Amino acid sequence: MTKKNYLRMIMILAVAILALGGWLLHLRIHEITKDTENYIPFVSGIISIIVIPLLFAYRPTLPFAYLINGMTVIIGTITMTHFTLTHPPDVWTLQTVLFGTLLADIILLWGKFAVGKAIYELEPAINNPEALRSKGRFFRFPNMGFWLLHVVTLSVVYTIGKYLWT
Numbered sequence: 220m221t222k223k224n225y226l227r228m229i230m231i232l233a234v235a236i237l238a239l240g241g242w243l244l245h246l247r248i249h250e251i252t253k254d255t256e257n258y259i260p261f262v263s264g265i266i267s268i269i270v271i272p273l274l275f276a277y278r279p280t281l282p283f284a285y286l287i288n289g290m291t292v293i294i295g296t297i298t299m300t301h302f303t304l305t306h307p308p309d310v311w312t313l314q315t316v317l318f319g320t321l322l323a324d325i326i327l328l329w330g331k332f333a334v335g336k337a338i339y340e341l342e343p344a345i346n347n348p349e350a351l352r353s354k355g356r357f358f359r360f361p362n363m364g365f366w367l368l369h370v371v372t373l374s375v376v377y378t379i380g381k382y383l384w385t
Contacts, residue, residue: 223341230338231275234288237331238267241295244324267291267331275338285361288335292328293370297377299325332366 220228242264249257266287274284299321308315316322339361357364 227275227338227341230334230341231272233334234275234331234338235268235272237327237334238264238271241324241327241331242268263291263295271335275335278342281339281342282361285335285339289332289366290369292332293366293373295328296325296370297374299328301377301381 242260245260245264249260251257251261271284271288271291274280274287303320303322308319356362358368359365
């Protein structure tokens with residue numbers, strides 16, 4: 220096994236372990252036997268633990284893994300932020316924001332995103348170490364503007380949907 224493949228496998232394992240940790244936290248809060256809505260985080264967790272690492276393992280499916288991983292992070296961030304805002308702490312202090320909200324869970328999610336981005340960026344960097352960072356339009360995939368655009372757009376759509384259908 221080459222050093223490149225070894226590093227890739229470690230990072231893929233990191234994505235799977237981060238997803239497993241988040242999924243186990245979810246199962247503690249959202250028991251699937253209590254509400255049918257809890258099947259959504261259950262299935263999303265299975266996808267994050269099994270499907271995404273498998274997609275990261277093969278070069279042809281690498282962009283799909285990166286895209287699905289990023290979208291699960293964005294959707295998780297939006298829904299956990301919504302949950303925190305609908306179930307706020309009694310008093311907003313630095314301590315309650317850090318320990319009484321889902322901020323820690325959201326930070327873990329973005330850690331999973333960062334590892335996925337590193338896996339995605341590793342392939343071309345190893346094959347052409349002299350290459351400069353990829354250029355192109357900021358809001359096009361795989362640039363970070365793409366993710367920023369989707370965080371904002373999906374947040375707005377989610378908020379509009381919540382107000383119109385609640």
